[in-house]
Amino acid sequence: MTLTVQPHRESLGLKTGQLYIDGQWGPAKDGATWTHQHPATGEAVGDFAVAGVADVDSAVAAARRAFESGKWSNSRAGVRISVLHRYANLLREHADELRGLQALDNSVPVSFGSIYATSVGAAADVFDHHAGWVDKVGGQTLPPYQGGDHLAMSFREPIGVVAAILPWNAPFLLFAQKVAPALAAGCTIVLKPSEYATFSVLRMVELLIEAGLPEGTLNVVTGPGDPVGEALITHPDVDKVSFTGSRAIGKRIVEASAGTLKRVSLELGGKSPALVFADAPNIGLAAATVVGAVTMGLSGQACVANTRALVHRDVYDEFLAAAQGMAAGVTYGDPFDPGVISSPLINERQLERVLGYIERGKAEGARLVTGGERLGGELASGNFVGPTIFADVENSSTIAQEEIFGPVLAVVPFSDEDEAIRLANDTEYGLGAGLFTSDVQRAFRVSRRLRVGTIGINGFQIEPHLPFGGFKQSGLGREGGQSAFEAYTELKTVMMPLTDEMM
Structure with missing residues (x-):
């Protein structure tokens, strides 16, 4: 039977995607379009x-006019709070529709779209959370350091026009993590979704308009990184760029920001380790957690997935056996089938890249335990690679050091705690880590020594009120919580004498 998603396309009433600039939907000025091919069926x-350069210019100009007008940036706190809360409720009401659109975009199964970290509900919670910061974050009033009769104060003000560039793998959460704090702070936005996850984001934008966002406050330019993303990151009237994606593009954004000293927030991926100690509460559960993150849902196409498993030699064989069992249960196919729990790779380029890494792992001497090939049969038209586990991996090898972004797990043995920490930190990345141990003291001791931004102890969960981001080359800045809100503001210092005497 040939796999097809066309019936779902019709039932969801998919609309032709247009740009949204200054409160109006319309085509690109030159009429250019992109045809999205489904990664599971082709x-x-x-x-x-x-969008072309002229469209980006129009979008940035609209965002600048809206910001300078003050209709959002200088609006009453209660106005912003009510719009953000109203939008959160609309997201929850349309959750099923949005999950369906995401399945048409990136083929993430609707079953996985209900899991909190990748759900519409998580995005709604992010908007609710940031709505709570609108009337709470301010500056300080400080006593005069030199004495005297004057006031020394600071204020937080919105940073201005923000270019928000989204990846394709988690459009709900990443839309929320960028748009919610920026709007809460009073910024205006030019948003660029990934060309591989556009339709779900456009629907999210429609709902935000319905919630009452003023014209020009949010503008949307669609299309690939060249020319759309490049035009955005180099635009002289953009005050801040917030980007989630590859390290190579992140470095390009830093270079482009130098001309006008744009503020930059970057989340650039990782090679996150899971440290499995012999005293882990349940070795089988630890293996299932690690393998699930690398193979289920996004099929390893997640920046924070624990794609390196550092396992104590005393439980190494037990871990591998359990990992194989977990991998054998992963199912693929129609993303609208509730029995399907994993997705294809996003495009043919990524498929070839992942298969190339698998061959590199074999060539460098790692032991292939399971997987390693493209899936055929009724899946042959899609970009499917089965769960792949390598054992006896050298931590210095390519598959242990480079971000593969696919369902490939590298398992590395260790003998003691110091070796585990050394191996975990021996990477250019520092996004996340997992720790599996029954020893509370060890859990905190090791956590303090790991050079990463987020650590899960015997499990992992995204929370809307916690900061998320990485050390080293995993990025700059944090998303989530108060730190995210403040990243969309500038600090202003004001000093005022209370007498006519000179300060």
Whole structure:
């Protein structure tokens, strides 16, 4: 039977994607479009506009006019709070529709779209959380350091026009983590979704308009990184760029920001380790957690997934056996089938990249335990690679050091705590880590020594009120919580004498 998503396309009433600039939907000025091909079937899903440089100029100009007008940036706190809360409720009401659109975009199964970290509900919670900061974050009033009769104060003000550039793998959460704090702070936005996850984001934008966002406050330019993303990151009237994606593009954004000293927030991926100690509460559960993160849902196409498993030699064989069992239960196919729990790779380029890393792992001497090939049969038209586990991996090898972004787990043995920490930190990345141990003291001791931004102890969960981001080359800045809100503000210092005497 041939796999197809066309019936779902019709039932969801997929619209042709257009740009949204200054409160108006419309095509690109030059009429350019992109046809999105479904990663599970190769079918053409739909077309959307590809913005040109002139479209980006118009979008940034609209955002600048809206910001300078003050209709959002200087609005009453209660106005912003009510719009953000109203939007959170609309997201929850349309959760099923949005999950369906995401399945048409990136083929993430609707079953996985209900799991909190990748759900519409998580995005709604992020908006609710940031709505709570609107009337609470301010500056300080300080006593005069030199004495005298004057006031010394600081204020937080919105940073201005923000370019928010989204990846394709988690459009709900990443939309929320960028848009919610920026709007809460009073910024205006030019948003660029990934060309591989556009339709779900456009629907999210429609709902935000319905919630009452003023015209020009949020503008949307669609299309690939070249020309759309490049035009955004180099635009002289953009005050801040917030980007989630590859390290190579992150470095390009830093270079482009130098001309106008744009503020930059970057989340650039990782090679996150899971440290499995012999005293882990349940070795089988630890293996299932690690393998699940690398193979289920996004099929390893997640920046924070524990793609390196550092396992104590005393439980090494037990871990591998349990990992194989977990991998054997992963199912693929129609993303709308509730029995399907994993997705294909996003495009043919990524498919070839992952298969190349698998061959590199074999060539460098790692032991292939399971997987390692493209899936065929009724899946042959899609970009499917089965769960792949390598054992006896050298931590210095390519598959242990480079971000593969696919369902490939590298298992590395260790003998003691110091070796585990050394191996974990021996990477250019520092996004996340997992710790599996029954020893509370060890859990905190090791956590303090790991050079990463987020650590899960015997499990992992995304929380809307906690900061998320990485050390080293995993990025700059944090998303989530108060730190995210403040990243969309500038601090201003004001001093005022209370008498006519000179200060």
